[in-house]
Amino acid sequence: MKSIVVNGAGEYISDAPIPSGLDYCCHQHELGTLVALYSDFGLCYQGFHAQPDEALNEYQRFNSLDVSLRNQVITQDKPLHLIGTDFQLMVWQRLCKLSRSDTSSYSHFAATCQRPTAVRAIASAIARNPVAIRVPCHRILPKRGGTGQYRWGNAIKHQLLRIESNQF
DNA sequence: CGCACCTGCTTCG
DNA sequence: CGAAGCAGGTGCG
Structure with missing residues (x-):
């Protein structure tokens, strides 16, 4: 920690x-x-x-x-x-590098973290992001489609993405 | 769609 | 060290 x-x-x-x-x-x-x-x-x-x-x-x-x-x-x-394990901090810091409306799938994001096979572990770390919006964990989506889960409610995740994509 | 099964990796005890 | 736990992925119907 x-x-x-x-x-x-x-x-x-x-x-x-x-x-x-x-x-x-x-x-x-x-x-x-x-x-x-x-x-x-x-x-x-x-x-x-x-x-x-x-x-x-x-x-x-x-x-x-x-x-x-x-x-x-x-x-x-x-x-x-931020407080977390080395792994969590790495994931959160990486999330911060995503630019606006730059979304990606969990598996693709895992690859950009140099952990292409650790999809589930990466997802767990994303789920524990303590700073909504500023650390844009909502920009990571399931490959199969849909918006996936969100700590503060799936509807909010969906709306955040809609707002971000509309402002262009 | 939903479901079952698989997966690799982190975390906690 | 072992076991639990995952905001996932895949294939099948």
């Missing part, structure tokens, strides 16, 4: 301590309320939730951590502060 800070392109910036407290910010996305959780080093979590504590619960459960909610803040443009 490592805890690192990366920029918007997924490039490594530095290591960082595991957060003990997080600031939060709720803002309206056209598909729902988006809750962001910030450590002192960057954006740790972003997901579709009605309440900030739901987001915190998710974050704690996924990372087996005990973290407190601190202050409400306004939307901040910060780097990402």
